[in-house]
Amino acid sequence: MSKKSTRRDFVRHSAAAAAGIFVLPEIIPSSVFGTGGKTAPSDRIVMGCIGTGSQGMSNLNHFLQLKEAPQFVAACDIDSLHLAKAKTTIDTFNKDSGCRTYWDFREFLEKEKLDAVSIALPDHWHGIIYTEAVNKNLNVYGEKPICRTINDGQTIVAAVKKTNVIWQTGSWQRSLPNFRRGAELAINGRAGKIKNIEVGLPDGVRGIGTPPVAEVPPQLNWEMWLGPAPKVPYRGVSHWDWRWILDYSGGQLTDWAGHHIDMANWGAGLEYTGPVEISGSGIYPSDGIYNVPVEYDILCKYANGIEMRVANSSRLKLGMGTTWYGDKGWIHTDRGNKLSASDPKILDEVISENEIQLYKSDDHWQNFIDCVRSGDQPIAPIEVAYRAISVGLLGEIAMTTGQTIHWDPDKEEIIGNPGATRLLSRPYRQPWTLPTV
Amino acid sequence: MRFHHTFKIIYIMIKRYYIIFLLIAVVIAIFPSCRKSEVYETLLITGQSEHNWKASHPVLKQILDGTGLFSTEIMITPEKGGDMTNFNPDFSKYRLVVLNYSGDSWSEKTKQAFIDYVKNGGGVVVYHGSSIAFPDWKEYNEMTGLGGWGNRNEKDGPYVYYSKNTLVTDTSAGKAGSHGPRHDFEVRTRIADHPITKGLPARWMHASDELYQQLRGPAKNMQVLATAFADTSFKGTGRDEPMLMVIDYGKGRIFHTTLGYGDEGGGPAMQCTGFIVTLQRGAEWAASGSVTQEVPFDFPNVSGVVLRPDFKEITLDEAIDNICNYDIQKSTRYFTCLQDRIRKASGDEKTILMLEKKMVSILKNDEASAESKKLILRELSWMGSDYCIPAIKGLAEVPELKDDVTFALTRLRTNN
Incomplete structure (x- = not known):
């Protein structure tokens, strides 16, 4: 098993990032305060989500239903209707109107100071966005399959190994x-x-069959949806x-x-x-x-x-x-x-006890949050x-x-x-x- | 000594020639069987039916003879109520008899001749409405396995169908044979390792047909190769009903297809590639016991119905010619035909190079559409050799192909 990332690593990464040029978000990630945070809000894991379609929303709702739900502060999607829905869900849960929204993941990753991000995108985007998020030292809950090509996958694996972030794949059958x-x-x-x-x-x-070329719906950024695809x-x-x-x-x-x-x-x-x-x-x-x-x-x-x-x-x-x-x-x-x-x-x-005991998790999303806190390896690395x-x-x-x-x-x-x-x-x-x- | 030496040389030469001669003889002997087998003399019997036999029989002939495996002779029986005593085909001349017939009883002599033909190893195809024929002819019903209508009921044998993926033989009382309105439906392969079904999809869409249900019969020595779910919203039984069956009778083999409602020009059920190809494969199996035909790229699958309005498979040259005219809103079937050829040529460098040359000819063709060149560039990006590179580079300045040229060249540079 690879080396675990530690909470201390986080503090260092997040503190470094906090010194950046962007406006500091209102909610301060718990990691900034190290291990002994006492006040409830700052002890919560601060998260954002990229990709708020059906699977992204499903994951968001799973996280929000946890007993100690993470604090979602930002969402990103290239479909403004999806994005608005995610913002409503988050704001309703938080009982405020503070969820920040982005259509460009690059801006999201630059500006947001998070402990973790939940990502659910079409496979052709996984290589770029997973690697970028991991390179920013974010812990990631990422949807399967983790890559469209073997080469994309090798890059993401290398990024996770290098940064030691906590990675949980959405292979929830394991739990x-x-x-x-x-x-x-x-x-x-x-x-x-x-x-x-x-x-x-x-x-x-x-x-x-062969549907005709159609007008792009106004809520959809088609060029950004395609991204690296032809x-x-x-x-x-x-x-x-x-x-x-x-x-x-x-x-x-x-x-x-x-x-x-x-x-x-x-x-x-x-x-x-x-x-x-x-x-x-x-x-x-x-x-x-x-x-x-x-x-x-x-x-x-x-x-x-x-x-x-x-x-x-x-x-x-x-x-x-x-x-x-x-x-x-x-x-x-x-x-x-x-x-x-x-x-x-x-x-x-x-x-029996001296036989192989497989990793036990009763809730896939909780397991991710637990591991972000503890620095342990999640069930689906x-x-x-x-x-x-x-x-x-x-x-x-x-x-x-x-x-x-x-x-x-x-x-x-x-x-x-x-x-x-x-x-x-x-x-x-x-x-x-x-x-x- | 000299004489002896010369003799020895002659002896050696004779010996050598003998070997060559022998080799030539062997090649001559083997060669005909290396060719695509013999042509099966086939008799198609029609002339009476509840269905439009006048429309369907030329289509059946075209489908069969189109394989190059069959030479089909059509025999039209007397009209309904006519004198059947003169209907006396010499079955022994044929390897295959195709029945597109349901009507008046044949003479006892003809019936016996047909029984003898099958018992002695003759092949039979029972097509669509022929499932209805001869309710009172015991041996015929043993050959077809299952039948319907004509006052058939529990006295004629059990219902046979699939329920929850299990074959059911149901002896409950009731009438035999019915169908709802024609509609597209999914055919499910039940025995995947029979020569007829080997390589076919597990599920495929069949075009607008009558879905025969509640068939019953002796069902002896019968295998159900494929079924279709009779949806209650089309007056169906809610069971998976047999669509394709094979029956052994004596030394003979029978292929029974309930598919293929025939209309003027064939109609969608006969134009369905699934109907055409299962008929061709079933006929070859009935005639010979094996199937040499490859499954074509346009055999339908769960993605949807596929029609061949002209009953023919696309040739490679047709595919190449038509790819040139490809546009984003046109059918991609010519291109998928090419992709299929590439997959099937796997490991055969000569064929792959031949295909690459044809693809490059599209890139070089000024008349070919930009969209067609995009398709070709994507395919060449993984399977192309050095041969295609100059042609790809030659398109680098075409603005609408810039991304696709980069894609192809980037990938072609990736190597072990």
Whole structure:
């Protein structure tokens, strides 16, 4: 486990930042006062949020519902309606009208003095904004998948390692008891030695054909929404449905990699490594603006012999979720508090003290706040998230090229395949560049 | 000594020629079977039906013969009420019989000849309305597995359908066969490793068709390859009803498709790429026991219905020609056709280079649209070789392509 960031680091960073040219915010981050803050407001974690669409608002509400909710002071979005909604939510909660609003994340990051930031954006923006936020020494609650490309992910991981900020990925299944229990049974060999894993993720969605170019709604800053992605005219697709277009996302596969592949890795001890061989095939829409694969079937081989199959759930017997197959049976977990096994007795097994005890969190958002206070590693740290999405992204490369990909999980390089190697990154549209760490 | 030496040389040469001769003989012997198999002589029987057989049968012939695998002869029966004694096809001449027929009973002699044909290994395709035919002919119902209408009920066999992802054989009493109004619906592959369904999507959209439901029959030696959910909002049963079935009868193989309502010019159900391709694959399997056809890029999936108004697959040259005219609001299917070719050529450097050359020809074509060049630049950015670089650089001064040229060149510079 990497070195923890300490509260003292925070004080130093925040104090340095406070000396900057921008106006000091009214709420002073608790970190400025060090460990012994007594008064309630200053002891609260001061937060802002970037990206206030459906997932951003969901996270905001989760944070506000905590017993000791953080103090939200600022919000940033390129859609003024989303932004107004977030401000209303925050102001209502704070019983004031003080929530500051920004459309440009750069200004937000320069001016706001925060302990932490909650970020929920389309994947194509993750590389730049996650890295910028981490470079500003902000603790981050960041949505999965943490990157659109392997190269973006490597940069974000490096930034977190360098700054030692607290990073929590929005892989909240980790904080639910059925998933934790399933993974703990699996990793302690209750289905025997794990031989292979099946991961069922959602099928693709119905297409919308080729919609005409439309007028950009007045609330939307389309140029900023696109950011580093290729310039295209607005055609009515932005919020939510960006998931079905390859410039912004890899579809259901990369959306859900941060959940069920993450679970698979957790229960098989693969959290800090990756596959060595990846092959697969995808079924793509033959027409229309949506171009992500609607079906996918990927096989990953690991150095220790484990094989992981990741496919859209209609192709799998057990459908959605994660199934660990050992030499004595299987264990399956899925949403809806699902946990089942080849033999129900497996589920009654007791994990003794000298066996592997997986990290326990009862609330994903609370776990982040707790770790910001304590400096401990949260339950869904950055590298683990990067390893989970890597499986999806390498699968995407195997499908795009039609080739078997050989991957070095230590050097994090594709071996002997220049074409596939080029797909490890997506060049950014000028003037955007991936920040240096 | 000299003579002996010469003899030895001749002997060696003969031996060498013999080997070459033998090799040539072997090549000659093997070569025909290396080619894309034989053409299956096919008999399409039509002439009576509740459906528009006059519209559907030429389309069936076009679809089958379009594969190059079948040579279809059409045989039209006497009209309803006509003299069926003269309807005596010589089934033994054919590898495949396609039935687009429901009407008067055949003569006993013809029925027996058909039974013998199938028992001896003949292939049969039962198409759409033919599920209705011959309710009283026991052997026919054993061949089709399931049927409907014509006073069929529990005496004819169970209902067969899927419920909660499990195959159900339901012997409850009730009439057989019904359908609601035509509509687009989703077909779900149930057996993914059969030669007919191998490589097909798990779910695909079928265009406006009658969704046959409540079929019942002997269902012996039958596998349900695909089903469709009969939505109650279209007067459906709320069950997953069989759409594609295969049946073994004697040594014969039967492919039964309930899909393909035929209208003038085929209509959407027959123009649906899913109908066309499953028919082509099912027919090949029925004729030969295997399927050599690749799944085409335009096979529909859950993203939506795909039609082939001319019943033909896009060729690579058509794709390249049409990509040149691409505009942001036009169909992307010619481009996705090209992408599919690239994926399928994986590892075949010669084919990839051939494709790259065609792509570069679009970049160099002054008539080709800027939008088409953007698509090509994005694709070349990962799969292009040094060959494409000058052509890409040649576009650097085109203002609307500046970003895309930078994208392509940046990525092409990334290497191990």
